[in-house]
Amino acid sequence: xxxxxxxxxxxxxxxxxxxLDEEQIASLAEILDDLKTERAQREVDERxxxxxxxxALIAEPFDAARAKQAAAEREASARKVEEAVVDALxxxxxxxxxxxxxxxxxxxxxxxxxx
Numbered sequence: 001x002x003x004x005x006x007x008x009x010x011x012x013x014x015x016x017x018x019x020l021d022e023e024q025i026a027s028l029a030e031i032l033d034d035l036k037t038e039r040a041q042r043e044v045d046e047r048x049x050x051x052x053x054x055x056a057l058i059a060e061p062f063d064a065a066r067a068k069q070a071a072a073e074r075e076a077s078a079r080k081v082e083e084a085v086v087d088a089l090x091x092x093x094x095x096x097x098x099x100x101x102x103x104x105x106x107x108x109x110x111x112x113x114x115x
Contacts, residue, residue: 024096031092039081045077
């Protein structure tokens, strides 16, 4: 249902709410695209780890090593997404002016926008 920032059309929404200029919109589009790519990879990783868990469960005896591998891969994938979010926030900080950042903070704190 939501995009990289928990809303369906984050670029249009943020461009409007933060009154972004064309250069800021272009930068934001790149930031959101990078997040979208990382989250899509997370979904691929999730399917792979589900397969590994299933293989561990069907094995006789239970394949604890495969289950641990799945857990480690899932953790690494989640870590990559969180690192991408931190990177996106850093890049946003550089693109937005102080007033725009304050408005973005309000949207995050009120739940209008989720990371």
